[in-house]
Amino acid sequence: MTTPIMPKSDAADLIVAARIRQGLTWAAIAEKIDAPLVWTVAALLGKHPVPADKATAVVEMLGLGEGVAESLRRQPTRTPDEAATSDPTIYRFYEALDVYGPALKELIHEEFGDGIMSAINFKVDIARRADPGGDRVVVTFDGKFLDYNW
CATH class of the missing domain: 1.10.260.40 (lambda repressor-like DNA-binding domains)
Incomplete structure (x- = not known):
C-alpha cells in the first residue's frame, strides 16, 4: 500500500x-x-x-x-482560495485589479495591439520604497506580450 x-x-x-x-x-x-x-x-x-x-x-x-x-x-491547481476574500492584503490585490484591470487592458491593447500579458513567461518582484507619507509597496509584473494570432 x-x-x-x-x-x-x-x-x-x-x-x-x-x-x-x-x-x-x-x-x-x-x-x-x-x-x-x-x-x-x-x-x-x-x-x-x-x-x-x-x-x-x-x-x-x-x-x-x-x-x-x-x-x-507536483503540479498545482491554481484557483483562488478563501484568502481572496478573507485576507485584507490579498483582497487589496483583487480590489486593485478590479479597479485598474480594465484600464490596464485598454492601455496594453493601445500600446501593443490585440493580445495579452503572459502569466507563464512572467516575472514578479516586490520592493519597499521610502516615502515621506509612509513607505510604499512596489509590485512589478513583467510578462511577455503574446499577440493574438487569427
Missing part, C-alpha cells in the same frame, strides 16, 4: 512552520535554492511545481521529509 500524496496546502503549512521555527527568511531560502524571491515563496506555498533538486534542497534545509518534497514537485 502506498502513502497518499501530501496535499500542497499541508506541505506549505509545514514549510512555513519550519521556516519560522528556524528563524529563516524567505530570502535566505530563495538564495539557498538559487531562485527568484517571489517565485520561491509562491512555489513553497503551493502555487508552482518545484524542480526536484530545489525541492530536495528546501526539505533538507528545513528538516522536512520526502513527503513534503514530493508534494512540492
Whole structure:
C-alpha cells in the first residue's frame, strides 16, 4: 500500500512552520535554492511545481521529509482560495485589479495591439520604497506580450 500524496496546502503549512521555527527568511531560502524571491515563496506555498533538486534542497534545509518534497514537485491547481476574500492584503490585490484591470487592458491593447500579458513567461518582484507619507509597496509584473494570432 502506498502513502497518499501530501496535499500542497499541508506541505506549505509545514514549510512555513519550519521556516519560522528556524528563524529563516524567505530570502535566505530563495538564495539557498538559487531562485527568484517571489517565485520561491509562491512555489513553497503551493502555487508552482518545484524542480526536484530545489525541492530536495528546501526539505533538507528545513528538516522536512520526502513527503513534503514530493508534494512540492507536483503540479498545482491554481484557483483562488478563501484568502481572496478573507485576507485584507490579498483582497487589496483583487480590489486593485478590479479597479485598474480594465484600464490596464485598454492601455496594453493601445500600446501593443490585440493580445495579452503572459502569466507563464512572467516575472514578479516586490520592493519597499521610502516615502515621506509612509513607505510604499512596489509590485512589478513583467510578462511577455503574446499577440493574438487569427
